[in-house]
Amino acid sequence: MDFAPALQNIRASMDAHVIGHEPVKEALLLGLVAREHIYVLGEPGCAKTLLAEVAANAVNLSFYFNQLHRDTRINELIGDAVLERSPMPGGEGEVIRQGVAPGGVLTAEVALLDDISRAPGEALNVLLRLLNERKYQSQPIPLVTAIATTNPTDESYYNEPLDPANLDRFTLQLKTQGSIGMRKWDEARTIMDRYDGPPGSIASRHPVSSTLLKQAHRAALRVELPQRVRVAYREFLDTLVNKFGCDSSNSLLTDRTMLVKVPRMIKTLAFLEGRTEARVEDLRVLKYILTFRVPEHVYELLDEILQNIAEEPEAAELDQPGDEELDGQQQGDEGAQQGEAQEQSVPGEGEGDLVDELMEALEGEQGHSEEQKPLQLQAKAGNEPSSRYQHNAPQTVKNLEVLLGRINGRLERNTSESHVHPGGSPRSWKRMQTFDEFMDTDPVETAIWMDSLSPRLPRVYRREKKHVGGEMVIVRDVSQSMEGRYARWTSSVVTKLVELVRKKRMRIGYIEFNHVSRKYTHGGRFFTRDYDRIIDIASNVVCSGVTNYQFPMREALKEFRVRGTNNKHIVFLTDGEPTQGDWLVREERRMAKALDVAVHTLFIGTTECPEILDVISEETGGCQFIAIPDEHGGLYVAERLSKQRTDPSRRLQTPNVLELKSPPGTLSRRH
Amino acid sequence: MDNSKSAKRIAQNFRKLHEELDQYVIGHDNLKRALLLGLVAREHIYIEGPPGIAKTMLAELVSAAANLDFYFYQFHRDTRLAELVGDVVIQREKDSQGGELIAQSIRKGGVLTCEVCVLDDISRSPGEALNVLLRILNERQYLQEPIPLLTAIATSNPTVDDYYNEPLDPANLDRFSIQLRSDGLIQENRWNQVKEVIDLYSSNRFSDEIKPKPILNREIFDEAYKVLHSVVVPEAVKRMLIDLLDRFVNQYKLDSSNSLITDRAFLVKGVKMLKAMALTDGRTTVEPKDLHGLAYMTTYRVPEDIHRNVGTLIDESIQRVGE
DSSP: OOOHHHHHHHHHHHHHHSSSSSSHHHHHHHHHTTTTOEEEETTTTTTHHHHHHHHHEEEEEEEEEEOOTOOOOOOOOOHHEEEEEEEEEEESSSSEEEEEEEEEGTSSSEEEEEGGGGOOOHHHHHHHHHHHHHHHHTEOOOOOEEEEEEOOOOOOOOOOOOOOHHHTOEEEEEEEEETTTTTTTHHHHHHHHHHSSSOOOOOOOOOOOOOHHHHHHHHTTTBBBHHHHHHHHHHHHHIIISSSOOTTTTTTOIIIIIIIHHHHHHHHHHHHOOBOOGGGGOOOGGGGGGGSOOOOHHHHTTHHHHHHHHHHGGGGGGGOOOOHHHHHHHHTSHHHHHHHHHHHTTTTTTHHHHHHHHHHHHHHHHOOOGGGGGHHHHHHHHEEEETTTTSSSOOOOOOOOHHHHHHHHHHHIIIEEEEEEEEEEEEHHHHHHSSSGGGGHHHHHHHHHHHSSSSSSOOEEEEEEOOOOOEEEEEEEEEEEGGGHHHHHHHHHHHHHHHHHHHHTTTEEEEEEESSEOOOOOTTTBSOOHHHHHHHHHHSOOOOOOOHHHHHHHHHHHHHTTOOOOOEEEEEEEEEOOOOOOOTTTHHHHHHHHHHHHHEEESSSOOOOOHHEEEEHHHHTTTEEEEEOOOTTSSEEEEEOOOHHHHHTTOOOOOOHHHSSOOOOSSHHHO | HHHHHHHHHHHHHHHHHHHOOOOOOOSHHHHHHHHHHHHHHHHOOOOOOOOSSSSHHHHHHHHHHOOEEEEEEEOOOOOHHHHHHHHEEEEEEEOOSOOEEEEEEOOOOOOOTTTTEEEGGGGGGGGHHHHHHHHHHHHHHTEEEEEEOOOOEEOOOSSSSTTTTOOOOOHHHTSEEEEOOOOOTTTTOOHHHHHHHHHHHHSSSSSSSOOOOOOHHHHHHHHHHHHHHHOBBBBHHHHHHHHHHIIIIIIOOOOOOTOOOOOOIIIIIIIHHHHHHHTTTSSSSGGGGGGGGGGGTTTTTTHHHHHHHHHHHHHHHHHHHHH
């Protein structure tokens, strides 16, 4: 069966109404044939909604449009709430169920959800669940494709970014810009000419039937995916994970999307181009999939990565000549990735030191400024295409979520308070106040209430939400011992921490220390939500000097003195014992307790963790973590048991005993 | 003699079940093993991992292939108890004074009538429904009536703000004897398995729905459970288990502040796990190597660094007592 004319038809409808925007058009077509959801982000007025409408009209599917806004209620999206009452079969009494009279997204085949990020959390949650499961209360829904559009997240647009887990529901993801924004002046001229008249109808004269679209879907799945394409795709994934450090904290590479859906999308692209066998070039479909799934700087290099893989799929992992030392090292180790893993899993040994030297020599050659944006700069500096993104790839840090998870857990148990919020979870009951709350009523009470109406309304859920926000100060050791590999690891830890804190919308402060402490402020303010700036600073460090815990702790605590919130955290990153000042930081510990600041300590390395870190965390109610090199050359973060627990011989050593053993403190004299 | 014969047959059946799972899901051997152990020992299972790693799929597959009465529930923030246990029924009666007597009851369904239930994204529902549900799971009865449930398989995403969930508290977690953490093949750098998945799903074998063959039935599970109780735990193995627990408590200082070492979990259910390990291997006597089954229980019961080393600790205990 030839699908070309039908697909051409959809394409022609889009071309007739919208000039340019080839990527969006292609993605819409992909979405309709592959039956996947599409997410389009773009500034207002760049034809994203129009294109979606035209595409939906070009196929003969039932269509639902909703402009979401801050007060969108869930029943606008899925239909009206109903209370079902039926006699109990074969018995006395009445069965009562709550449900909806299906409408909106529940009955549509194509749904256009405009400005999706403006919807309030409670409506959005249900909506996204529907999109994901394509089921409502165990019943399948007819939805083929949902097209969601959104404006860039900016305070002026009153929206919030979708979080990554929700974004995964949209297999296809795009960012688009207007012709003016892209400086396409030819297009701009054509647009002016085109709309220089009365508006035309967007209804298509020859809409494609839903049966045909379904057949096209099956035909697309029958496209062959040859071994060469599979190998190339695997190389590509390997590159993302092992050369660019894409992991669960900065990317969203789920097995389901990447291993099951992507092969289907590759096939669909080949199908749209009229082929029955996919080619390596079809991997370009990843451009529509990875937009928000990998960090931006990786996405910018996507074309180049794909090109390298297309050119030499088998050899993409091998290094190119250009740096003799590195070449030699990698030949010895069979491939860069394994090599790195070996080096870093044996820190302190001869081999590791050698590699360290090599890495530093390399960094010296390339100049210090490159550390900040290693990927872009290297892309320009390299000669051979595949050597461009070899060396400064970010280190992987695994399991850092455990750290934020624990901190989060502590907030919820101890200090964070709930407040009533329509987007919260049902926690207890209250009286219904408005009929907007009808969905939340207790069905039995409502049934009774409806039989004998009274001014006393039925019960509804009281929804509560925990306060988020609060502050975190990252205190980072930059003493001499942190030079080299440790500095890179710590930078990665800080980057990941900032990325995680960003999701919680906590304010953040950043302090580096050796024998002095250096506080970063911006416009006179220490706590900030300018997360990118902190990441920039943290990825650009010079390590020297000795270690003094006192000053940075004090600086951080001083900042907390003027903060009134409950939610106060310091994350203290170090690799060694304090060598200067009061090594028991007694005064600072006292301050932290008085200010109710939790000090979490993260010890980096394989040597023995200084006992004082345990004491600091335990006293202030913080958590203790250790980051150890893992077999893949990255770091693995785990919770640390304090030494007093793990080592029986130290069981009796309380912090007080420790204090007696200490050298004469410097602080007590000052007071 | 009879027992050892049926143990062999049971083990063979469960191997078939494992192979059936391999048809659809590549890798994740730990998960598959844990699911089978849970079904044999009639213990509940908790699986935690990021989205899209086939947690839910495996849970569904195993229930379908085991041919048990199956109930799937997707938790959400507003999960209500009625959705889990059936429908609400009210009965009204006029009394002599002209008032009305209203009685509320439940028409059983969902968790109360199934043999295996999949509780998907369980940590998304922090409300009261969860508490009642977990009590039912634990007691295996509702209003004094036993329920036919063999195993509840709960899945959850890691607790990060992204997923709108809240961690289960330790007491609730303890109701799931078997606990696992799992990660994606991509994130775990398992490139050979990545290749297999791509190959499997690039072929045209699966177009839309995946339907495994129902290969077992309830009788096999009932027989397995009967045989399970007659599996012998030798004195030496008991001493090894005690040695391990002793070292947990005295050497690694695990206590209620950092761990969940309950008598119920390790002395009752732990022993059951050992038996299940032996039985799925076709034996009616527990061997020291079966102690490694305890690693399926320690995931969220001991601190993470201990759990990561629990295999070594078990081997040490086997050696210490063996000598």
